[in-house]
Amino acid sequence: MTGNSRYLAEVLKVLLPKHKEKEFYFFSNKELHPVFNEILAPNVRLVIEKKPIPGPIYLNFILPKRLEQNGIEVFWATIQMLPFFKLPIPSYVNYHDLNFISAPETMAKWNYWQHKLLSPITLKNADAIFCLSKNTMEEIVQFRPKFKNKCLVVYPGVSKTKTYPSKNQIKFPKDFFLTVGTLEPRKNINRLVDAFLNFKTENPKDKHSLLIMGRKGWGEEGSLLYEKLHDPKINSLGIQFIENPNENTLALAFQRCKAFFFPSLHEGFGLPLLEAMLEGKRCVASNIPVFKEILSDKCDVYVPPKDTELWTESFQKMSGPRKERIPRFPAKLWTWEETTKKIEGVLFQ
Numbered sequence: 001m002t003g004n005s006r007y008l009a010e011v012l013k014v015l016l017p018k019h020k021e022k023e024f025y026f027f028s029n030k031e032l033h034p035v036f037n038e039i040l041a042p043n044v045r046l047v048i049e050k051k052p053i054p055g056p057i058y059l060n061f062i063l064p065k066r067l068e069q070n071g072i073e074v075f076w077a078t079i080q081m082l083p084f085f086k087l088p089i090p091s092y093v094n095y096h097d098l099n100f101i102s103a104p105e106t107m108a109k110w111n112y113w114q115h116k117l118l119s120p121i122t123l124k125n126a127d128a129i130f131c132l133s134k135n136t137m138e139e140i141v142q143f144r145p146k147f148k149n150k151c152l153v154v155y156p157g158v159s160k161t162k163t164y165p166s167k168n169q170i171k172f173p174k175d176f177f178l179t180v181g182t183l184e185p186r187k188n189i190n191r192l193v194d195a196f197l198n199f200k201t202e203n204p205k206d207k208h209s210l211l212i213m214g215r216k217g218w219g220e221e222g223s224l225l226y227e228k229l230h231d232p233k234i235n236s237l238g239i240q241f242i243e244n245p246n247e248n249t250l251a252l253a254f255q256r257c258k259a260f261f262f263p264s265l266h267e268g269f270g271l272p273l274l275e276a277m278l279e280g281k282r283c284v285a286s287n288i289p290v291f292k293e294i295l296s297d298k299c300d301v302y303v304p305p306k307d308t309e310l311w312t313e314s315f316q317k318m319s320g321p322r323k324e325r326i327p328r329f330p331a332k333l334w335t336w337e338e339t340t341k342k343i344e345g346v347l348f349q
Helices: 003-018 055-069 109-125 134-143 145-150 189-202 219-228 232-236 247-256 271-278 289-293 308-318 336-347
Strands: 024-028 044-048 075-077 091-095 128-131 151-153 176-180 209-214 239-243 259-262 282-286 301-303
Touching: 003 091, 003 271, 003 336, 024 055, 055 109, 109 134, 109 145, 128 134, 128 145, 128 336, 134 145, 134 151, 134 289, 145 151, 176 189, 176 247, 189 209, 189 219, 189 239, 189 308, 209 247, 232 239, 247 271, 259 271, 271 282, 282 308, 301 308
Parallel strands: 024 044, 075 091, 091 128, 128 151, 176 209, 176 259, 209 239, 259 282, 282 301
Antiparallel strands: none
C-alpha cells in the first residue's frame, strides 16, 4: 500500500457515497489492491485487463479504447500520467513530484525516461493538475511556467485507523524508533540504518530499536539493504524489518513508537509524517522543502538527508525522555473531506 494508493483510497471513501446518482468506472492494467474492493459500491464498475499489460502500452493504446467503449465523460488519472494523444473528454491528473528533474539518481532508468518523455505531454494534455504540495506546484511552474493556471494544490488528509491489538501477530520492541517506506534509493533508508548502527556503537548500553516497515523495492536499497535487514547480526543490534505490514500493524506501530524518522532524499508530499503527528509523535525528517510545509519547527527535527553523522546525532536527541508534540497537531486542517471537496469541485464542475 503506497502513499499514492492510500491517497486515492481515502478520497474515494469520501467521494463515492456522496455521488450515488453518478456512475464510476475503475480502469486498471492489473489487479487492484484489496483495499479498493472494500470501498466499491453498486454504482462502480471495474474494467480490469484479464492479463497484466505494461503500463506505457496500456496507458497509450488500451486505455483510450476502454474509455470510448464505456462512454466515459470525465477522466481522472491518478498516477501522474495521461495518454500521449489528448483525450476528447475533460482530463485531470494527480501530480506527486518531478523526481526526474529534482532527484533523477533515485529513479530506475525505465521510469526516469518514461517520466522525462511523457511528463511534458501530460502537463500539456491535462485540463487541471492536482498537486500534492506547494513544492510540487512550484516545481511544475518552474519546469513549464505556462501551465501555472492549471495547477491546484490539493494536500492529502489523515484519519485515525481503528486498531485491534489482539489481532497483531508482530511483537514490537519496548522502545523503538519507526520509519516507513519502500526499500529504494529515494527513501534513503540505508543511510538511516548506518546512522542507527553508529548510534548503537557509540551507546552500547542503549535499549532502543529501529523498526523499519515497508516492501522490497529496486536498486541497491532493494537488494543489498533487503539482505542486510535480514542479517541476524544486524537484528541483534536492534534493527527489525517488517515486510508488507497490514493496516492494523502499521497503525499500531505509529501509536507505539517513540519518534518517527523520515530520511527521504525527495518526496512529493510525505503522508507518513501526518500519520505520525496525528498520533502525537515527534518527527525527524530530511530538511527538504516539502517537509517544511508539514512539520513544526517547534518540536520536529530537520536533518540534511545525506549527512550520516547528523542522522546519528538525531537518534541521540530522540533517545532521551519521551516527549509529546507541543503544540499539538492541528488535525482539523488535514482532513480527507477537505481533500475530496477540492477534487470534486473540479471533477463535477
